[in-house]
Amino acid sequence: MLSESHLSGVLFAPIVLYxxxxxxxxxxxxxxxxxxxxxxxxxxxxxxxxxLFVCILSVLVLYF
Structure with a gap:
């Protein structure tokens, strides 16, 4: 599972990257x-x- 990432001091939730x-x-x-x-x-x-987007997003969240 990913942790929060930051870009120029702004924190992004892992769901954004997924x-x-x-x-x-x-x-x-x-x-x-x-x-x-x-x-x-x-x-x-x-x-x-x-x-298709929802299925791909759910697979990424479940397995990565």
Missing amino acids: ALAALLLTLILRVAIWRTGLAQWLWHLPLVEVA
Whole structure:
């Protein structure tokens, strides 16, 4: 588990770092979904992207 990090005297909770990492992974997977053509098969793409972000964030918090 991460501890608090600081940048120029401002403390950040560990969830901020986890959320940034999850956002990066979600953006990479989003590009992969578009390039493979999977996006046309999804009914509500923004909902799938939010669910993907939440799943990645929860995995990062649980295992790292």
